[in-house]
Amino acid sequence: MKPKTLFDKIWDGHVVRSIEDGPDVLYIDLHYIHEVTSPQAFNGLKERGIQVFRPGKTFATADHNIPTKDQHLQIRDELSRTQVERLSENCRKHGIELFGLNHPKNGIVHVIGPELGYTLPGMTIVCGDSHTSTHGAFGTIAFGIGTSEVEMVLATQCILQPKPKKMRITINGNLHKGVTSKDIIMYIISEISTGGATGYFVEYCGSVIKSLSMEARMTICNMSIEMGARGGLIAPDETTFDYMKQLPSLPGIADLESSVNQWKKLKSDPDASFDRELEFDASSINPMITYGTNPGMGMAIDESIPIAENKNKEASSSYLKSLDYMGFRPGMKLLGHAIDYVFIGSCTNGRIEDFRAFAQIIRGRKKAANVTALIVPGSKKVEEQMAAEGLIEIYINAGFKVRQPGCSSCLAMNDDKIPEGKYAVSTSNRNFEGRQGPGARTILASPLTAAAAAITGRISDPREFMNEENNLKL
Amino acid sequence: MPKVKFSILESTCVPLPFENVDTDQIIPARFLSATSREGFGDNLFRDWRYTKTGEKNSEFVLNNPKFRGKVLVAGKNFGSGSSREHAVWAIFDYGFRAVVSSFFADIFMNNSLNNGLLPIVIPEELLIKLQELIQKNPATKVKIDIEKQTFTIIPTKDSIRFAINPYKKECLLKGLDDIDFLLSMKNAITGYEINKSFVK
Ligand code: SF4
Numbered sequence: 140m141k142p143k144t145l146f147d148k149i150w151d152g153h154v155v156r157s158i159e160d161g162p163d164v165l166y167i168d169l170h171y172i173h174e175v176t177s178p179q180a181f182n183g184l185k186e187r188g189i190q191v192f193r194p195g196k197t198f199a200t201a202d203h204n205i206p207t208k209d210q211h212l213q214i215r216d217e218l219s220r221t222q223v224e225r226l227s228e229n230c231r232k233h234g235i236e237l238f239g240l241n242h243p244k245n246g247i248v249h250v251i252g253p254e255l256g257y258t259l260p261g262m263t264i265v266c267g268d269s270h271t272s273t274h275g276a277f278g279t280i281a282f283g284i285g286t287s288e289v290e291m292v293l294a295t296q297c298i299l300q301p302k303p304k305k306m307r308i309t310i311n312g313n314l315h316k317g318v319t320s321k322d323i324i325m326y327i328i329s330e331i332s333t334g335g336a337t338g339y340f341v342e343y344c345g346s347v348i349k350s351l352s353m354e355a356r357m358t359i360c361n362m363s364i365e366m367g368a369r370g371g372l373i374a375p376d377e378t379t380f381d382y383m384k385q386l387p388s389l390p391g392i393a394d395l396e397s398s399v400n401q402w403k404k405l406k407s408d409p410d411a412s413f414d415r416e417l418e419f420d421a422s423s424i425n426p427m428i429t430y431g432t433n434p435g436m437g438m439a440i441d442e443s444i445p446i447a448e449n450k451n452k453e454a455s456s457s458y459l460k461s462l463d464y465m466g467f468r469p470g471m472k473l474l475g476h477a478i479d480y481v482f483i484g485s486c487t488n489g490r491i492e493d494f495r496a497f498a499q500i501i502r503g504r505k506k507a508a509n510v511t512a513l514i515v516p517g518s519k520k521v522e523e524q525m526a527a528e529g530l531i532e533i534y535i536n537a538g539f540k541v542r543q544p545g546c547s548s549c550l551a552m553n554d555d556k557i558p559e560g561k562y563a564v565s566t567s568n569r570n571f572e573g574r575q576g577p578g579a580r581t582i583l584a585s586p587l588t589a590a591a592a593a594i595t596g597r598i599s600d601p602r603e604f605m606n607e608e609n610n611l612k613l
Numbered sequence: 614m615p616k617v618k619f620s621i622l623e624s625t626c627v628p629l630p631f632e633n634v635d636t637d638q639i640i641p642a643r644f645l646s647a648t649s650r651e652g653f654g655d656n657l658f659r660d661w662r663y664t665k666t667g668e669k670n671s672e673f674v675l676n677n678p679k680f681r682g683k684v685l686v687a688g689k690n691f692g693s694g695s696s697r698e699h700a701v702w703a704i705f706d707y708g709f710r711a712v713v714s715s716f717f718a719d720i721f722m723n724n725s726l727n728n729g730l731l732p733i734v735i736p737e738e739l740l741i742k743l744q745e746l747i748q749k750n751p752a753t754k755v756k757i758d759i760e761k762q763t764f765t766i767i768p769t770k771d772s773i774r775f776a777i778n779p780y781k782k783e784c785l786l787k788g789l790d791d792i793d794f795l796l797s798m799k800n801a802i803t804g805y806e807i808n809k810s811f812v813k
Contacts, residue, residue: 152809155801155802155805156798156801158780160778160779160780161779161780162778162780162781164795164798164802166802166809175645175646175697178648178649179648179649179650179698182648182649187792187796189796203642203645204646216646218646218647221646221648222646222648267696267698268695268696269695269696269720284696284720284723285696285697285698285701285720285724285727286699287698287724287727287728287791287792288723288727291791291792291795294792294796295792295796295798295799295802297795297798299780299791299794299795300723301778303719333633333690334633334689334693334716334718337690337719367690367693367718369719369720432633433635433693435633452741454632454689456630456631457631457633457688460631550637550642550695551643552642552643552645569635569637571635571637572637573637573641574642577641577660577665
């Protein structure tokens with residue numbers, strides 16, 4: 140038999156039918172929905188007079204536009220309230236399980252899916268949200284879809300999808316202290332640009348990936364979309380199985396041991412071929428920050444902003460427009476640049492490990508007076524863990540406030556907006572113009588770099604705050 | 614889905630010569646709180662189109678009466694970022710029927726085709742040439758023929774054959790709908806569920 144990649148194995152196992160010269164009809168094992176990208180899909184079902192085909196395979200949460208303060212009160216913004224209410228109605232009408240606002244299991248869709256044990260190796264998973272790629276950390280084909288496709292899945296549990304090409308990214312070597320999974324993925328994106336993996340599905344391999352925790356792997360897969368990839372995945376291994384075993388429940392699993400035996404088959408054959416192969420050496424990676432308005436515009440924290448080479452007029456005017464928006468100039472160094480906000484959270488870095496890492500640096504210190512910090516857990520469960528481990532106390536002693544779970548300042552659909560012209564060091568995934576509020580200036584970074592910025596009030600090297608004990612792997 | 618049929622389009626163009634225009638620019642997140650598909654065109658490129666005080670920004674191309682048309686000529690890597698289909702609804706609702714670029718993000722491409730908006734990939738040199746032509750003469754027209762898969766700049770007769778998935782082409786030409794197609798496959802889908810193996 141022809142050797143296959145992990146991606147091929149899962150994809151081929153889910154093709155209901157291949158249309159000649161057309162896309163595949165792909166069966167979807169698990170579908171997550173949220174309030175913002177689902178209402179029009181349910182309207183479509185209504186117009187067609189049909190019900191959800193397999194309601195037991197769709198799970199819902201409210202996360203994108205919900206407030207992170209006083210969640211027990213009615214949502215003030217009328218449109219957001221309508222969306223959240225519409226989601227509840229639709230779930231009730233169609234028999235879909237909902238982890239809505241104030242539900243003890245509520246949280247960001249890509250944080251709760253894994254922690255509630257719904258995301259399982261070998262699955263096909265979709266959601267009307269581009270960061271669905273996060274779930275690839277478990278050895279799944281998981282990717283974001285548009286609302287028309289949400290409607291397809293609700294109606295038939297399938298979507299029409301052309302099969303993407305395959306890329307393998309291998310990272311070997313030794314990681315420096317203070318370099319986290321966020322830095323690894325930001326480094327890769329800065330190397331290959333925001334369109335560098337467009338058309339591909341990426342498999343991440345190598346000794347560095349093997350050594351990472353599940354949370355760190357999720358951070359890597361999460362940002363696959365920021366280099367244009369359809370998604371990213373990592374073959375499941377003992378780290379994955381140990382993670383699954385410690386979960387309080389695995390709703391789809393009757394016998395975990397036999398499932399683990401099946402999951403062990405989930406790997407690329409040794410001779411499988413990829414359409415593109417990239418390799419990176421971990422020792423060339425340093426703590427990263429972005430300086431522009433897309434995640435490809437990233438650099439090591441102590442570097443200077445590149446002087447753009449004038450490829451063509453369009454490219455250089457876009458580059459300068461971007462730096463202008465940020466209030467930066469080509470050639471400038473950003474270390475020591477004053478900042479105004481710090482945001483810790485999102486589906487990229489809103490998991491318990493991220494808050495532990497942040498706390499390691501914050502413990503016993505005080506935040507800078509000029510900094511406003513938003514600390515937003517990715518889920519209720521993360522919030523509970525933070526409280527149980529005493530992290531919230533550490534934050535409060537340092538002068539921070541902790542909010543309630545949600546997407547919050549990652550896309551600023553609620554009140555958590557960064558004011559115009561202000562600089563925010565953010566652990567989220569997008570530094571697009573206006574992403575964190577109209578005119579907001581986002582600098583993406585790891586939780587460690589964000590912690591260093593919170594203490595000093597400036598862009599600072601996290602390595603200066605680290606000692607032997609807090610050499611965390613995340 | 615809007616069941617619009619689409620075969621030949623001849624139109625002037627609106628130029629937007631920036632690289633990496635993401636869906637947050639096309640439609641900012643704060644306008645996503647609607648529960649229907651209509652009306653997003655008003656907020657298309659909102660933060661470029663209006664000043665902070667809510668007035669029209671006369672420097673932005675959509676506010677320049679010189680440039681009109683059903684074809685948006687964008688820069689390289691258009692539509693990256695969020696999977697929000699609202700971006701496509703906004704472009705369609707505003708009145709565009711095709712977007713031209715040298716490179717599109719994947720999800721944006723799918724979303725466009727699922728809504729009767731045609732994304733056309735042309736070589737970078739031609740894109741730059743077209744941008745310049747439109748700037749010089751806003752009356753420059755292009756012709757798009759889906760049946761023949763050709764994209765032609767009428768005054769210069771530059772013409773290329775663009776790629777489109779044959780299935781999607783059929784859908785556009787006939788105004789067919791993916792969901793009707795999938796619904797017609799229910800038996801095959803149920804059959805798959807019964808015989809599903811773990812991996813292949
Ligand atoms: S946290 Fe940000 S990126 Fe993640 S799902 Fe929410 S809005 Fe999207």
